[in-house]
Structure formats: structure tokens, C-alpha cells
Amino acid sequence: MKGSRLRAALTPYVLILPGGLWLAIFFVVPMIVMLSLSLHSGNITDGFVFTWNWRSYLDGIANYHDQMIRSIGYGLAATIITIVVGFPVAYWIAFHGGRRKNMYLLLLLMPFLVSFVLRTISWQFFLADDGILLGPLKRIGLLPDDFHILATGTAVVLGLAYNFLPFMVLPIYVALERIDPRLLEAAADLYAGRLQTFLRVVLPLSLPGVFAGVLMTFVPACSDYVNASILGGASNTMIGNVIQNQYLVAQDYPVAAALSFTLMAVLLLGIFLYARALGSEEVLEVTVR
Amino acid sequence: MTEIQVGRAAAGPAAVGRPPDRPEVPAIELEGVVKDFVSRGEVVRAVKGVSFSIAEGEFFSLLGPSGCGKTTTMRMIAGFEEPTSGRIRLHGVDVTDVPPNRRDVNMVFQSYALFPHMNVWENVAFGLKRKKVPEPEIRRRVGEMLEIVGLTGREKSRPRELSGGQQQRVALARALVNRPRALLLDEPLGALDLKLRQQMQLELKRIQREVGITFVYVTHDQSEALTMSDRIAVMNDGAVEQLADPREIYERPATAFVASFIGTSNLLSGQISAISGDVATVRLGDRGRVLLNGGGHRLGESVQITVRPEKIRILPGEPEGDVSAVPGVVSEVVYLGTYNSYAVTLDGGAEVTVFEQNAHDSTGTAERGDSVWLSWQPHHSYAIGSASSR
Numbered sequence: 001m002k003g004s005r006l007r008a009a010l011t012p013y014v015l016i017l018p019g020g021l022w023l024a025i026f027f028v029v030p031m032i033v034m035l036s037l038s039l040h041s042g043n044i045t046d047g048f049v050f051t052w053n054w055r056s057y058l059d060g061i062a063n064y065h066d067q068m069i070r071s072i073g074y075g076l077a078a079t080i081i082t083i084v085v086g087f088p089v090a091y092w093i094a095f096h097g098g099r100r101k102n103m104y105l106l107l108l109l110m111p112f113l114v115s116f117v118l119r120t121i122s123w124q125f126f127l128a129d130d131g132i133l134l135g136p137l138k139r140i141g142l143l144p145d146d147f148h149i150l151a152t153g154t155a156v157v158l159g160l161a162y163n164f165l166p167f168m169v170l171p172i173y174v175a176l177e178r179i180d181p182r183l184l185e186a187a188a189d190l191y192a193g194r195l196q197t198f199l200r201v202v203l204p205l206s207l208p209g210v211f212a213g214v215l216m217t218f219v220p221a222c223s224d225y226v227n228a229s230i231l232g233g234a235s236n237t238m239i240g241n242v243i244q245n246q247y248l249v250a251q252d253y254p255v256a257a258a259l260s261f262t263l264m265a266v267l268l269l270g271i272f273l274y275a276r277a278l279g280s281e282e283v284l285e286v287t288v289r
Numbered sequence: 290m291t292e293i294q295v296g297r298a299a300a301g302p303a304a305v306g307r308p309p310d311r312p313e314v315p316a317i318e319l320e321g322v323v324k325d326f327v328s329r330g331e332v333v334r335a336v337k338g339v340s341f342s343i344a345e346g347e348f349f350s351l352l353g354p355s356g357c358g359k360t361t362t363m364r365m366i367a368g369f370e371e372p373t374s375g376r377i378r379l380h381g382v383d384v385t386d387v388p389p390n391r392r393d394v395n396m397v398f399q400s401y402a403l404f405p406h407m408n409v410w411e412n413v414a415f416g417l418k419r420k421k422v423p424e425p426e427i428r429r430r431v432g433e434m435l436e437i438v439g440l441t442g443r444e445k446s447r448p449r450e451l452s453g454g455q456q457q458r459v460a461l462a463r464a465l466v467n468r469p470r471a472l473l474l475d476e477p478l479g480a481l482d483l484k485l486r487q488q489m490q491l492e493l494k495r496i497q498r499e500v501g502i503t504f505v506y507v508t509h510d511q512s513e514a515l516t517m518s519d520r521i522a523v524m525n526d527g528a529v530e531q532l533a534d535p536r537e538i539y540e541r542p543a544t545a546f547v548a549s550f551i552g553t554s555n556l557l558s559g560q561i562s563a564i565s566g567d568v569a570t571v572r573l574g575d576r577g578r579v580l581l582n583g584g585g586h587r588l589g590e591s592v593q594i595t596v597r598p599e600k601i602r603i604l605p606g607e608p609e610g611d612v613s614a615v616p617g618v619v620s621e622v623v624y625l626g627t628y629n630s631y632a633v634t635l636d637g638g639a640e641v642t643v644f645e646q647n648a649h650d651s652t653g654t655a656e657r658g659d660s661v662w663l664s665w666q667p668h669h670s671y672a673i674g675s676a677s678s679r
Contacts, residue, residue, distance in 0.1 A: 182400060190467070192415075196419060
């Protein structure tokens with residue numbers, strides 16, 4: 001009797017152990033190592049020493065604030081595009097998908113069967129100056145001959161939006177799918193037309209999904225470097241490219257680590273402000289319904 | 290009756306179904322309404338040609354087992370389903386093709402369907418805001434309605450912070466505040482426990498009297514329908530089996546289905562062996578006789594007779610006079626508080642249920658295994674009309 005009660009009390013901790021250990025070893029430990037590294041001084045040949053060297057942060061911000069701001073801007077733009085494109089897709093699958101819902105969701109996830117880098121490279125062909133998109137448009141004279149998208153910020157943002165679209169669609173779909181269809185009938189019964197029903201009932205109830213989708217899109221989009229390096233030009237580098245460069249090329253580990261933490265702080269602050277603006281309490285309240 | 294009030298229908302988005310000036314026009318009329326659903330490639334006829342009309346201010350119930358088409362019928366009145374054929378009129382105006390947001394009826398949903406992201410006040414004010422009622426009037430009417438349903442002070446609460454009974458009242462207030470021409474209620478008390486349900490039944494009846502609005506009430510609970518309704522349409526398998534007031538439905542069930550669905554009923558069948566005056570006699574076994582009133586019977590005709598358990602008396606010996614008298618053996622006695630329930634097996638093997646009120650502090654008239662006689666008045670026997678033809 002006593003043994004079984006003890007077991008019942010221990011069960012939750014036992015269940016959390018694998019995931020907890022995983023996070024501890026592969027997330028918390030590297031974070032601490034990185035944090036300490038960002039306060040080291042020295043260079044790759046003479047070695048790095050821990051010296052509470054805050055200069056790496058100041059240097060990083062002084063030298064790379066352009067890329068930092070550009071990353072946030074690109075991330076925001078990509079996130080807005082995914083909302084605009086993804087919401088109708090999620091809405092259509094949730095309310096008009098019928099019995100084929102799962103098939104549509106599978107189609108949405110199909111691109112994930114191909115590697116992230118390969119997909120981005122395919123966009124390089126797609127957006128090429130004489131590629132399948134621009135080529136015909138130039139030939140029929142809709143676009144001037146010197147028009148190009150590749151190696152511009154637009155290409156990077158489009159690539160980001162394309163790559164992260166499913167992360168926006170899925171949470172919105174889940175939120176919409178959970179809406180009791182009788183709520184829509186109730187709204188219609190109470191004299192709301194289709195637009196009013198959407199604005200007053202569907203949209204507010206989908207906000208938790210939009211909230212989750214924004215987190216899952218904005219954060220990785222801001223720190224991405226693949227799209228900028230494949231689709232962007234020299235003036236489109238993002239902070240991810242800088243960090244990668246500092247680690248692998250310049251091998252200035254403290255600055256790379258300091259930049260990583262700066263980015264993280266900026267993103268956390270952004271998320272915090274966003275949650276406050278949207279009213280996280282409201283969002284959570286609807287979620288736990 | 291054929292005058293169609295098109296002019297009124299065009300008056301505004303919510304004006305369809307406004308009453309014409311003549312009060313004798315029914316609030317709701319269904320004419321040969323049929324609804325087919327396609328399920329897995331097969332056409333299923335959920336409602337098979339239903340026609341009835343509901344008078345202004347009436348408390349009308351659609352009663353039947355699940356799957357009988359009662360909810361589909363109501364959803365067609367609300368406008369959520371379109372009839373495959375047939376017409377629906379609200380106050381003489383054909384609304385068959387009018388969408389729900391332009392029909393002047395409101396619905397109380399089975400699960401309430403309250404908007405979870407709005408508080409009580411916002412939920413109740415939703416319809417008035419969509420109808421662009423001026424803000425001061427919205428404030429006044431919502432306040433009044435919350436008072437009627439007893440929720441003053443809970444305006445800022447979210448639906449999930451309320452009990453089931455309170456949510457029910459919000460749903461009711463949200464519909465009634467629009468002063469619809471008819472209120473449709475889809476098993477609104479189904480989720481409440483027995484005590485609260487009985488309390489809400491009386492409450493609903495009170496509110497209906499107070500606001501004077503036509504109520505159409507869908508339920509599978511026969512006691513609920515009997516308690517509240519002015520008239521009941523008993524539905525089975527997509528068709529109306531009987532439409533009458535509660536007393537008529539209970540005392541004179543039109544079909545074997547109605548007899549068995551409403552309350553407990555005993556079904557006896559036999560042939561008419563004698564007719565004297567307006568009393569016919571049906572022989573039951575060797576010694577039993579069932580007397581029933583009413584002419585129109587032929588000698589030798591096969592009849593099905595229902596008799597309610599509380600109309601039967603249990604006697605130790607064969608009764609004298611012009612009453613039904615059937616011998617049997619008590620096979621079960623169940624104490625049910627206000628009354629005892631006896632199961633009596635007749636000579637032929639049929640089982641009859643008898644209720645006897647615990648009016649005295651006696652231990653009951655009979656015990657298990659006793660040989661008894663059952664007796665009841667001729668007018669308590671009721672021959673089911675066309676039961677065999679259905």
C-alpha cells in the first residue's frame with residue numbers, strides 16, 4: 001500500500017527524467033559554456049581565458065548592429081507574410097477540408113521531406129534573373145531586362161516566409177479546428193453575417209494559434225543564416241551569418257557567443273512585449289478553455 | 290392565410306418573420322418538410338414530410354428518441370439546415386430560403402455555445418449589437434434580461450467561470466434579449482443534474498409566461514415535455530406520430546410507439562367478443578375481460594389496448610360490475626417511495642405494470658406470488674387506432 005503510494009508520487013518525476021536530462025545536457029550545459037565563453041578574452045592561437053570581459057558584447061553591438069536590426073526586420077516581414085498567406089490556408093483546411101483534412105496537412109508538410117538547404121537552393125533557381133518566374137515576364141515585357149530579385153532583401157524574406165510557412169499554418173489550424181462549429185451557428189443565429197462572425201468569433205478564438213505561430217516563425221527566422229547566404233547578397237547578411245562567420249571563419253569565439261546572447265535577449269524582449277500587447281492572459285484564457 | 294408579407298420582409302435584416310397584423314396567423318408553419326442527408330454515398334431521409342403549425346405564444350415540444358428527426362426539424366426552423374422539400378413560414382412569411390442571421394427566431398443550443406472569449410454581458414449583448422440597436426437601449430435591455438434570469442452581478446464573468454445552470458441562463462438571456470418571434474430550445478436542460486433540471490423547467494415556464502414568446506422545445510425527456518408544453522409533437526423515425534396536448538398524448542396515445550414512449554404503458558391485444566351499447570368487451574385468456582368505451586368497433590376485430598399503470602387496481606378476488614377484470618400472479622413488487630410498482634404476470638404470459646400510491650401507511654396490497662385480479666374502468670382502456678397499419 002505504502003509502496004504503491006510512493007510509486008505514484010514518484011511517477012511524474014520518472015516520466016520527466018528523459019526529457020529533463022536531454023534538456024540539461026544539450027541545452028542548459030551548452031548555454032552555460034557559451035555564456036562563460038562570451039566573457040573570455042584572448043585569441044585562437046594563444047587560447048581564451050575567462051576574464052569577465054564584457055567588451056565582446058560592446059564590440060559585437062558596435063560592429064554588427066546593422067545586421068541585428070536587419071535580421072529583426074527580415075524576421076518580422078517574413079512572419080507577416082506567413083500570417084497573410086498561412087491564415088487563409090489554415091482556415092480553409094479547418095473549415096472546408098472535410099474528410100481530406102489530414103491529406104492537406106500532409107501536403108503542407110511534404111517539403112519537409114527535402115532538406116532545408118536544398119529547398120532554399122531550389123528557390124535560388126526559382127528566383128534567378130532568367131529563371132522560370134522572371135524569364136517569361138521579362139520576355140513578354142512585363143518587367144525590365146535588368147530587374148532582379150536574387151541577392152536582395154526581398155529574396156531573403158521570401159525564402160524565410162516559404163521555409164517557415166508550415167510553422168505558422170499548423171498552430172493556426174489547430175486553433176481553428178478546435179472552434180466548436182455551434183459557436184459559428186450561434187453567431188449566425190444572433191444576426192452576424194459571415195464577416196461579423198469571422199471578426200467577432202473566429203478571429204479572436206484563433207489568436208492563441210497565431211500567437212504560437214508567430215513564436216515558431218519569428219524566432220527561427222530572425223536567427224536564420226541559410227536563406228541570407230543562399231538567396232541574399234553582400235548587403236543582406238543577417239546576424240546569423242555574422243555569428244557563423246565569427247565562429248567558423250574569424251574564430252573569435254567570445255564575440256560570436258556574445259552576439260548569440262545579445263540576439264537571444266533582443267528576441268526575448270520582443271516576445272515579452274508582443275505577449276503583453278496581445279494580452280497573454282486573454283490568449284492563455286482562451287487556450288485553456 | 291395565403292397573403293405573403295413581402296413588404297415586411299424587406300424592411301430590415303432582422304425583419305423577416307415579423308408578425309402580420311392578424312393574430313390568427315400561426316407563429317411557425319411547416320408544410321410537408323422533408324430533409325435528406327447524404328451519408329457515405331447513401332441518401333438518408335431524416336425528416337419524412339412533417340407538417341404542423343405552432344400558435345403565437347405557444348409552448349410547443351418536439352419529443353422523441355435520439356435520431357427521430359426532432360433536432361433536424363428544429364434546425365430547419367432556425368435556418369441551419371435547408372429542407373430538401375417543403376416550406377417553412379414564420380408568421381405567414383415564407384422563410385425557407387432565408388439564412389439564419391436574417392430570421393427572427395433565436396436558438397438556445399444544447400451545449401449553450403456561449404462565446405468563450407466574451408464575458409456574460411458581451412455574450413448577451415451580441416445579437417443587439419449586430420442589429421445595431423443604440424447603445425443605451427442595449428445597456429437597458431441586457432440589464433433587464435440578466436435580472437430576469439437572475440444573473441445580475443455576474444456581467445464580467447467568463448462562461449467557464451459559471452456553473453452549468455448559470456451558463457444555461459446566459460444562453461437563454463442571449464437569445465431572449467433579442468425579443469425573437471420564437472425561441473428554439475435544443476435539449477437545453479440535458480447537461481444539468483435532475484434537481485437543477487426540474488428547477489429550470491419551472492423557471493423556463495415562468496420566463497415564457499413573462500415574455501410571452503413562442504417556445505419550440507426539443508427534448509427526448511417525456512416528463513420534461515409533459516411538464517412544460519402546451520402541445521407536444523411526438524416524433525419517431527422522421528415523422529410525427531401524434532400531435533396533441535400533454536393530457537391527450539398521455540391518456541389517448543395514437544400509436545403503440547407513443548403509448549410505449551410516453552410513460553409506462555401496458556399493451557394488451559385481443560379480439561372484440563361482445564358489444565353492448567357503447568361498451569365493447571375483449572376476452573383475454575379464459576377468465577379475463579377488458580372493457581372499453583367508444584363505438585366504431587366491430588365484432589371479431591383485433592385491437593391493441595393500452596392502459597396506464599396508475600389506473601389499474603389490484604384486488605384479491607374477481608370484481609363485479611362493468612369493469613375490466615384480468616387474473617394474474619404478482620411476479621415483482623418494487624418500492625419506489627411515493628408509490629409501489631407491481632409486475633403482474635397474466636395467465637397468457639403477458640406482463641402488466643401497476644402503480645399503487647403509498648397513500649396509507651400500509652405495506653401494500655399484494656406480495657410476490659399472490660394470485661390477484663386486476664381491474665380498471667372501461668374509459669381507462671384505450672384502443673390504439675391505426676397501430677397495425679404503421
